[in-house]
Amino acid sequence: MTVPFWLSAVDVLHRVPGRVRLRYRLAPDTPDDAAALRRLVADLPGVSHCRVNARIRSVVVEFAPEETCAEQVADGMRNLPAPLALIPADARDDGRAAVAASLATLVGSGLLPRPIQFPVALAGALPLFRHAAADYTEKGVTSHVLEGMAVAISLARADYTAANTTTFMLVLGEYLEDSIARRSDELLKHLLRPSSDQVWVLRDGVEVQVPTQSVEVGDTVVVGTGTVIPVDGTVLGGEAMVNEAAMTGESVSVVKNRGKGVLSGTLVEEGRLSIYAEQVGTATAAARIAEYVEQSLTAKSEAQLEAARMADRLVPVVLKLAGAAFLVSGDWRRAASVLQADYSCALKLATPVAFKSAMYGAGRAGILVKGASALERLAQADTFVFDKTGTLTTGILEVTDAITFDERYSADDLICLAASVEEHYFHPLALAVVNAARATHNHHFDHQEVQFIVAHGVASVIDGKRIVVGSRHFVQEDEGVNVTPHQHVIDALYQQGKTLLFIGFGGRLLGLIALKDSTRVTSARTIRRLRELGVKRILLLTGDHRDRAEELAAELGLDGVHAELMPQDKARIIETLNQDGARIAFVGDGINDAPALAGAHVGIAMQKGADIARLTADVALLEDDIERVADAKQAANDVMELIGRNYRMTVGLNTAILGAAALGLLSPVATSILHNGTTIGILLNALRRRKPAPRQD
Numbered sequence: 001m002t003v004p005f006w007l008s009a010v011d012v013l014h015r016v017p018g019r020v021r022l023r024y025r026l027a028p029d030t031p032d033d034a035a036a037l038r039r040l041v042a043d044l045p046g047v048s049h050c051r052v053n054a055r056i057r058s059v060v061v062e063f064a065p066e067e068t069c070a071e072q073v074a075d076g077m078r079n080l081p082a083p084l085a086l087i088p089a090d091a092r093d094d095g096r097a098a099v100a101a102s103l104a105t106l107v108g109s110g111l112l113p114r115p116i117q118f119p120v121a122l123a124g125a126l127p128l129f130r131h132a133a134a135d136y137t138e139k140g141v142t143s144h145v146l147e148g149m150a151v152a153i154s155l156a157r158a159d160y161t162a163a164n165t166t167t168f169m170l171v172l173g174e175y176l177e178d179s180i181a182r183r184s185d186e187l188l189k190h191l192l193r194p195s196s197d198q199v200w201v202l203r204d205g206v207e208v209q210v211p212t213q214s215v216e217v218g219d220t221v222v223v224g225t226g227t228v229i230p231v232d233g234t235v236l237g238g239e240a241m242v243n244e245a246a247m248t249g250e251s252v253s254v255v256k257n258r259g260k261g262v263l264s265g266t267l268v269e270e271g272r273l274s275i276y277a278e279q280v281g282t283a284t285a286a287a288r289i290a291e292y293v294e295q296s297l298t299a300k301s302e303a304q305l306e307a308a309r310m311a312d313r314l315v316p317v318v319l320k321l322a323g324a325a326f327l328v329s330g331d332w333r334r335a336a337s338v339l340q341a342d343y344s345c346a347l348k349l350a351t352p353v354a355f356k357s358a359m360y361g362a363g364r365a366g367i368l369v370k371g372a373s374a375l376e377r378l379a380q381a382d383t384f385v386f387d388k389t390g391t392l393t394t395g396i397l398e399v400t401d402a403i404t405f406d407e408r409y410s411a412d413d414l415i416c417l418a419a420s421v422e423e424h425y426f427h428p429l430a431l432a433v434v435n436a437a438r439a440t441h442n443h444h445f446d447h448q449e450v451q452f453i454v455a456h457g458v459a460s461v462i463d464g465k466r467i468v469v470g471s472r473h474f475v476q477e478d479e480g481v482n483v484t485p486h487q488h489v490i491d492a493l494y495q496q497g498k499t500l501l502f503i504g505f506g507g508r509l510l511g512l513i514a515l516k517d518s519t520r521v522t523s524a525r526t527i528r529r530l531r532e533l534g535v536k537r538i539l540l541l542t543g544d545h546r547d548r549a550e551e552l553a554a555e556l557g558l559d560g561v562h563a564e565l566m567p568q569d570k571a572r573i574i575e576t577l578n579q580d581g582a583r584i585a586f587v588g589d590g591i592n593d594a595p596a597l598a599g600a601h602v603g604i605a606m607q608k609g610a611d612i613a614r615l616t617a618d619v620a621l622l623e624d625d626i627e628r629v630a631d632a633k634q635a636a637n638d639v640m641e642l643i644g645r646n647y648r649m650t651v652g653l654n655t656a657i658l659g660a661a662a663l664g665l666l667s668p669v670a671t672s673i674l675h676n677g678t679t680i681g682i683l684l685n686a687l688r689r690r691k692p693a694p695r696q697d
């Protein structure tokens with residue numbers, strides 16, 4: 001068994017031709033799994049042999065020098081897929097030295113001869129002064145400027161203990177904040193790696209499915225509707241509407257056909273392309289992901305903005321208070337004391353730290369949250385709307401009946417006919433039909449190019465006759481195939497709670513394929529937990545037939561159902577609910593869910609969801625378990641509560657300290673220790689990660 005673990009760094013220690021020794025470090029609280037690491041490293045290109053010594057965290061790799069080199073092996077290790085992710089070496093904590101130096105100054109300074117104490121304290125405070133000066137010229141008086149003033153006053157009064165204490169506390173706080181932020185960012189970047197690990201490639205004229213990593217420059221990659229293009233390259237054939245928003249920010253789709261260039265990370269909205277791969281793998285994906293993460297991480301939440309506004313208002317107040325305290329008492333010590341107690345910095349700090357720490361915790365629990373504002377919106381959500389297939393149900397359907405209305409075709413023929421045209425799609429219905437066909441050993445029907453109509457079905461031409469496979473609406477209303485002569489058969493199957501596929505061939509209804517999906521075992525518990533977490537309404541939206549939808553809603557005790565929906569209907573219903581003041585979390589997985597995911601207050605995509613769903617959503621699950629939705633809601637509620645509590649604590653405690661300092665009750669050293677101590681305490685409290693709810697399987 002492989003357990004998820006994270007390496008925090010990989011360094012090259014020693015190299016000779018064909019052989020390299022590397023050292024790795026594990027992220028905090030990850031178990032060691034030397035066997036898994038050995039397997040992963042042994043699979044890197046060009047590697048012939050690999051030995052892991054977990055005790056000293058060392059890896060010795062033997063490789064073919066003509067195929068790879070030490071640096072490439074190290075890079076390969078850093079780029080292993082999540083969750084066995086490796087965090088790049090530059091994520092090392094380099095602030096530690098500064099903290100140690102500053103602590104040494106604080107402790108050791110008293111032992112030095114008096115004349116040397118001044119330059120030592122000044123040297124320690126220099127970075128702080130530099131920061132303050134930069135802030136002052138750029139932004140005017142900020143909390144850093146106040147801190148600088150406080151330390152300057154202490155130095156001028158030859159109160160070195162006060163100066164050194166403040167410097168140390170500030171360096172420590174900064175270090176804590178930095179290392180938390182960096183650790184979370186790196187992990188999130190790794191979690192955001194493209195999810196689809198299989199692509200279609202043309203080899204010797206046939207389309208085969210291969211792992212994404214094995215695609216090489218010069219391969220012909222085939223992509224269809226709803227998939228993200230995995231390579232940079234040039235279109236060889238086909239035509240498609242491609243959405244390049246992820247790369248260019250331009251949300252209008254463009255037509256791509258032969259000769260046009262395409263970028264990895266862009267999305268095929270409709271159509272099919274074969275693409276000559278010019279850049280593959282991490283070379284292309286890395287750039288796109290870095291950009292994407294930066295976007296989502298820098299988007300500030302409401303809580304963060306509120307804290308920042310409050311902090312900005314506080315600075316001039318503290319400055320005036322310090323001035324007043326000096327005028328009244330004529331005591332510089334008191335002014336320095338007040339300046340020390342400025343807590344605007346603490347206000348700004350605790351909230352982002354809490355968010356990042358929550359995102360990090362969620363990531364490790366199988367939930368990818370794209371930014372603080374997503375967490376905030378999830379906490380606000382009071383209405384949960386679920387798509388059905390692949391969400392509350394497993395998405396793995398089973399064909400139960402195949403009924404033909406033409407005796408020249410057997411039930412197996414019907415399944416194979418449908419499978420021949422469904423073969424290229426990842427829709428749960430398509431997968432089920434293809435699976436059923438595999439079991440029949442029947443043959444593949446040659447067909448012309450297949451068209452996929454989102455939320456309708458697929459169409460092609462076999463033996464000169466049009467074949468359509470899809471929903472009743474599609475086959476009957478859009479394709480004009482009369483299904484009413486078989487109404488009684490259809491009704492009987494629907495009453496058994498089955499999902500039906502209609503197969504029209506040459507303008508007539510050739511047959512029906514009935515499928516059964518099963519409710520996830522964790523669905524009921526998820527719904528129950530959501531209600532406990534304060535969710536008021538839970539609804540079901542589906543493109544499937546009403547009977548099955550209502551059966552499921554009754555089984556799970558949902559508050560409402562909308563069935564037989566087109567994608568735009570789903571988005572419209574979300575819109576209406578929005579207008580009624582509901583804060584909606586939409587949980588979906590399909591291409592057809594993307595508009596609803598985008599329109600909801602917060603969108604949640606399932607792990608096996610289509611790429612577009614995972615890109616559009618604010619929260620993407622990393623495990624195929626609906627219960628992660630309840631975990632995510634719980635984490636969001638918890639972090640907002642924590643932030644509220646921290647905020648009140650910061651304001652309450654520090655206002656008291658500030659007051660006491662102004663009244664001359666606290667020396668600068670005492671103020672510095674009290675103020676910075678509470679700040680660090682609050683930071684550590686923000687860091688506290690709630691463990692994900694225990695699984696009760």
Ligand SMILES: Nc1ncnc2c1ncn2[C@@H]1O[C@H](COP(=O)(O)OP(=O)(O)OP(=O)(O)O)[C@@H](O)[C@H]1O
Pocket residue numbers: 387388389390422425427429430454455456457458469470471472500501541542543544545565566567590592
């Ligand atoms: N690849 C396909 N092959 C055949 N029929 C399809 C295909 N895709 C969609 N359909 C038809 O269109 C209907 C609606 O599809 P859509 O993808 O919107 O919803 P769904 O996946 O069935 O259900 P849900 O909305 O709960 O996920 C399906 O029930 C099916 O009848």
Ligand SMILES: [Zn+2]
Pocket residue numbers: 456473474478
């Ligand atoms: Zn239609």
